[in-house]
Amino acid sequence: MTRDTQDGPDAPSDQDLTRLLQTLTVESDRYAERFGARHGLHRTDVNALALLLDAARRGEPMSPSALARELELSPSATTALIDRLEAVGHVAREKPTGDRRRVALTVPEAGLEEGRKMFVPLARAFAAAWAGFGPAEREVVARFLDVSTEAMKAVSAEWEPHEQPQRRR
Amino acid sequence: MTRDTQDGPDAPSDQDLTRLLQTLTVESDRYAERFGARHGLHRTDVNALALLLDAARRGEPMSPSALARELELSPSATTALIDRLEAVGHVAREKPTGDRRRVALTVPEAGLEEGRKMFVPLARAFAAAWAGFGPAEREVVARFLDVSTEAMKAVSAEWEPHEQPQRRR
C-alpha cells in the first residue's frame, strides 16, 4: 500500500474520504437534531429557520412558497410549519403592499436570537479547529467541498427528474 | 484582504468554509431524502440501512438496541422501523444462539442491492470529482474533515447531556 515514502503515511483513498465525508454529514445531522430537541424544534423547523436567516441576511424576502420549494415540502405542510414557528415567535407573517395574495416571512428578534444560539457556538468551534490551516490548504479544502457538493447534486438530480414540462405560457 | 500575491485570489475565510460545509451538508441531506423518496423509504429508513450495511461490512452484528442508540430513536420506533425494512426485505431478524432475548439484524441480498443503488453512483461521482487531488491534498482534506467533525461533535455534546438520574421504579 505504501505508494511512496514521500507522502507520509498513506494518502487517503477515495474510500477513506467518502467515509470521512459520511461521518461528517451524519454528525451534522445530529447537530441539527439535537439543537432542535433542545429548543423544541423539529428537524424541518431547524432547516427552515436556517433558510429564513440566510435569506434575511442577504436581504432577500422569503415567501411560504419559496420555503416550500427549498425544503421540498408540500404547501400545506409549509403552512403548518410557519404556524409553528410563528407561535413561538421565530418568524412573522407580513402582508406586503402590492400583490395581496403573497405573504412575506420576516424573522423577528426572537428568531435571530435562536439563530445565534444555533450557529455561533459552531462557528467558534470551527474557527478554533481550522486555525492551523493556511491559505493554500484552505484553497484545497474549498475546492474539495465545492466539487463534492456538485457531484452529489448531479447524482441526486437524476433521481428526481419529477418533471413537469413547465409550460409557463 | 490580499495578504500575499502568492496564494492566488483570496484564501477562503472561516466564514467561506462554513458556508461551503453548510451547502454540502444540505445537499447530502437532499441526496438521502430523494433516494428515499424514489425507493419508498423514509429518512430514518435510509439512515438505518446505511448503518446496517456499514455494520455488515465490518462483520459486526447489529441489534435493535444498537440501532436505536445510533439513530437516537426510541425502542418502539426502532421496532416499527425494523418492521418496515423487514417487510420490504431489506433486513432480517435472526435469533442468535445464546442470549435469547436478543435479535440480530442481518442484511439479505435485497438490502445489499438497495445499498449498492444508493452508494455506488455517489462513489463513482466522487471518484471522478476527486481525480485531480494528489496525496498531499487528500491528506489536508482528510485532516480538515476530521477536525470539523470533532468540532461539531464537541459542541453538539453540550446540548444533550441527557442525564437521567436513573430512578427506576
Next chain:
DNA sequence: AAAAGTATTTCGATCATCGAAATAGTAGAC
C-alpha cells in the same frame, strides 16, 4: 366582466414517532 392562473390556507387522512406497559429471558442474592 368572465375565465384562467397563482399564493396561501383549510380539511381529512396517513403514518412515524413517542411513552408506558407488557413479554421474554438472564443473572444475582440468599
Next chain:
DNA sequence: GTCTACTATTTCGATGATCGAAATACTTTT
C-alpha cells in the same frame, strides 16, 4: 434452586408532521 432485579424487545394508545385535494383570496388575460 427459587425469587428478585435487570435487560432486550415488542405491543399499545396517542400525538403530531406531513400529504393530497379542495377552498379562499387575489391577479392577469381575454
